[in-house]
Amino acid sequence: MxxxxxxxxxxxxxxxxxxxxxxxxxxxxxxxxxxxxxxxxxxxxxxxxxxxxxxxxxxxxxxxxxxxxxxxxxxxxxxxxxxxxxxxxxxxxxxxxxxxxxxxRTRRMQDGDDPEGLKIGGANNSALKPEERDPEQKQPGLLDMFVERYCLKEKALKSADQYASTFRRLVAPDIGDLPVFGEGRLRRSHIVDMLDEIEDESGPVMADRTLAYLRKGFNWFAARNEDFTNPIVKGIREVGTNARDRILNDDELRDLWAALEVVENVPACYPRFVKSLLLTVTRRNEAALMHSSEIDGNDWTIPADRYKTGIDHLIPLSAAACELIGEKPDGANGNSWFIFTTTEGAKGFSGFSKAKRELDKAIAKIRTEAGREPMPRWVLHDLRRTGRSLMSRAGVPADHAERCLGHVIGGVRGVYDRYAYIEEKRAAFEALAALIERILNPASNVEELAGRRANK
The missing domain is CATH 3.30.160.390 (Integrase, DNA-binding domain)
Incomplete structure (x- = not known):
């Protein structure tokens, strides 16, 4: 045989x-x-x-x-x-x-592009290297067709690879799975939320560039399909006016945690991933690509090549954060895997937009059943800002809190002070986790305080 x-x-x-x-x-x-x-x-x-x-x-x-x-x-x-x-x-x-x-490839050659079931896409076009394409994307999306037909063939743009890379990295994980037509189709609010995330993680210049690329792609498709209306309108984003300061309050955090326990139609890793954003005050993509090779005991080091400042960033994981790491996926090869994954460790988590919509539905249901107002619009990056605020509330010195967020300290101290503040950061993250626990379980805190007073 x-x-x-x-x-x-x-x-x-x-x-x-x-x-x-x-x-x-x-x-x-x-x-x-x-x-x-x-x-x-x-x-x-x-x-x-x-x-x-x-x-x-x-x-x-x-x-x-x-x-x-x-x-x-x-x-x-x-x-x-x-x-x-x-x-x-x-x-x-x-x-x-x-x-x-x-x-x-055969379906496309024989049938052409079928608008029914067409999604925004952006993760599987020919301008990308084969290893960069998404093997799970079965049908090319609107943005994939735009890159292949307009950027590469019709105009032969030198910047075609920039379009492709931007769509793959920043657009596809958020709105790539949304349909172009029919129920659940792409809406203006989806684009606004995505641009807010991009600005928070990659800066306003990148957000504006992404918007420009999307506008061109959608205009190209609108010229080819009379049923499609470009959702990007004039004034959707004005440079310098989109800075966010949204911080989730205690009630919102409790609703978020409760929703993460009951949310449906999301990957099993998603609740752990969202909680990690608050407990580690990291950016969305930094946490989504957390890898086993980056973790040493209770310390997680985000390498310089994927950290915004271009410097290695060490995060001492609190006990609560360590619980979110999880076990090695059953299908993982050797001792190397992504922590938050839907592919048995082969790839880091993506599909942010779809899962976030399901989470928002779960939060809305909780608030409706309690007779409360809907939760104001929020994005995942707001958790990083919320974590920083909670650190101050927990009594963490500002200097230590800023280092926990990986911010570069300016002036002479930032240049010459090489002390890593590891233990100070460790204490800060534990203080953050403790405060979050008190927020999530206020009743038990009251009982504990009453018990202490009775023993005096």
């Missing part, structure tokens, strides 16, 4: 040009048997991907399952994982559980 292994795949020959598919139908590995049509495609550049050959109505299709995780440029599948995925796909095809088994 034919065998396959990581070593076998590593030893597959590389063609001089084009690509070559090595089939391993019926090959076994650790008790898993590859279905008919399973193979490994090797390109002239040495990249190896797993594929499955199948037929639909007599037509032949070679569908890509994913890239081998031992490629020099990375990938998502081990050999065993690829066999399992191929076997599931083959069974779905056989039993009719898949509505359209054609690969995405």
């Amino acid at each position: 034919q065998q396959i292994s990581e070593k076998v795949v590593a030893g597959l020959s590389v063609p001089v040009k084009g690509n070559k598919v090595h089939f391993f139908s019926g090959a076994t590995l650790q008790g898993k048997k590859a279905p008919a049509g399973f193979g490994v495609r090797v390109t002239a550049g040495g990249t190896k991907s797993f594929v499955l050959f199948h037929r639909v109505d007599g037509r032949k299709y070679l569908e890509t399952l994913g890239r081998w995780d031992e490629n020099p440029q990375g990938g998502t599948l081990t050999v065993r994982d690829a066999i399992i995925k191929a076997d599931k796909l083959a069974k779905d095809l056989k039993n009719g559980r898949r509505e359209d088994p054609r690969p995405e």
Whole structure:
């Protein structure tokens, strides 16, 4: 019986040009048997991907399952994982559980772009490197088409890669999953919330640039589809007038925590992720990409290459924050995984907008049932600002609190004082966690205080 292994795949020959598919139908590995049509495609550049050959109505299709995780440029599948995925796909095809088994590229070539089900997208266009594209995005979105057809083909813009990168990093995680038409479609408020987050995390210049890119993309699509109306209107954002100072009060924090316990239709990691934003006073993307390699005991170091100041930032995790880390995902490879993940550790959490909408619904339900007014609009970055305010309330010295947020201290002290303030920051984060606990459980605090008074 034919065998396959990581070593076998590593030893597959590389063609001089084009690509070559090595089939391993019926090959076994650790008790898993590859279905008919399973193979490994090797390109002239040495990249190896797993594929499955199948037929639909007599037509032949070679569908890509994913890239081998031992490629020099990375990938998502081990050999065993690829066999399992191929076997599931083959069974779905056989039993009719898949509505359209054609690969995405084939569907686009044969059917064209179908407005029904079209989403904003932005994470899977051809201007991105293959490893940057989202393997879970099945259909190209509006922004993907804009980059591919307008930026790359019609205008051949030198800045096409900037458009693509901006959409992938800043737009797709927030509004990429929203439909262009129909129920739940993109609205102006979604764009405003997203721009607020971008300004808080990346600055007003980046927010304005993102808005300009979106406006051009939406205008391009509006010229092609008479049913689409560009939601970006004049005055949606004016430079220098969007600074936010929103801080959640105690009631809002209690409602938020209560909603995180009951919210539905969100990834299992989402409640832990949101709580971590407050307990570590970090920015959204910094927490979303928290990686096991960055954690040493109870200390989390965000590396300089993904921190806003360009300097390593050490966060001593409080006991409450440590509880949010969770266990190693079942499908994680080795000792390396993302903490907040929906892909068994392979990728950090994204899909912020969809989950945030579900969370807002849960908060609204709690307030409605209690006969209270709706919660004022808020964004995830408001939790960082709230955490800073709570530190002052907890008696943390301003200098220590600023270092907890990773702000660069100006003047002579900022340049020459190399003392890391680790223990001071540790005390500050514990004080923050303790205050949050008192806010969330005010009744128990009253009982504790009464008990202390009775014992005096």
